[in-house]
Amino acid sequence: MTSASNEARPSGGSVKHAAAGNGTSPAIADELVEPLAPEQLAAEWDEERPPHAGPFANVAAAVAAAALGIAGLAMSVGMGLGSPEKPEPGLWPFIISLVMTAMSAALLVFGRKKLDAEAFSSSSWQVVAGVATLVGFVLVVGVAGFEIPTLLLTFVWLRFLGKETWRMSVVLSFAVTAAFYLIFVVALSVPIPHLF
Known part of the structure; x- marks a missing residue:
């Protein structure tokens, strides 16, 4: 029993190579590959990621989104808001535009130094x-x-x-x-x- 298990266990190399050498099909061998560590996966994502946009692009995106939100607020008020019990057509667009404007302001204040945004491509x-x-x-x-x-x-x-x-x-x-x-x-x- 011990000798059989020692023969089945490879002495070196990856599990994939051992499985392929023992006559295992390539599809099963691919499933036996050990997953990447979180650090390796993060490094791979950084290599494939587009270049960073930079602080100017972050500010421009925040200003554009804020302008869109403010326009949405004005148009929503023009359609009528009503009340939560009897909402009019502008109520939900008003709420969404208000959230968009608030998030744009937060991005303008806190997002200038972030490098998460991607450059335009x-x-x-x-x-x-x-x-x-x-x-x-x-x-x-x-x-x-x-x-x-x-x-x-x-x-x-x-x-x-x-x-x-x-x-x-x-x-x-x-x-x-x-x-x-x-x-x-x-x-x-x-x-x-x-x-x-």
């Missing part, structure tokens, strides 16, 4: 495309109802921004739209524009 255009399609959604939803814009927005985000397969994008787009309809229109009777 070609992948940053995906964020621009996401915001542009979201703005288009907001402009169209009042005219066409939320079902078709939600379906199209979800599909574009999944297929073109998230690189999902065509089938998965179509299925999830219909599922998300149906879930929103059931939750907000049927269950909660939220007064949002809808077709059905």
Whole structure:
């Protein structure tokens, strides 16, 4: 028993090489590789990470987000806030814009010396495309109802921004739209524009 176990246990090298040498399939050998230590994993992530944006980019991002939040506050008040018992259309946009403005102010004060932000790169255009399609959604939803814009927005985000397969994008787009309809229109009777 002892000699058999000693023969099975490699004297040196990694578990992967030992498994491959004993006739184990490559798929099983890959599963037997020991995971990286947290320090090694952090070092790998630092190597693959885009360059830091720097303090000027952090300030610019905070100012842009604050301006967007302030504009949202003004537009929300224009739509009417109502009360928590009887909310009007501007209440939730007001709350979200208020949180955005507060977080932008905190980033402006505390985030200038942080190096966590990434520099703009070609992948940053995906964020621009996401915001542009979201703005288009907001402009169209009042005219066409939320079902078709939600379906199209979800599909574009999944297929073109998230690189999902065509089938998965179509299925999830219909599922998300149906879930929103059931939750907000049927269950909660939220007064949002809808077709059905």
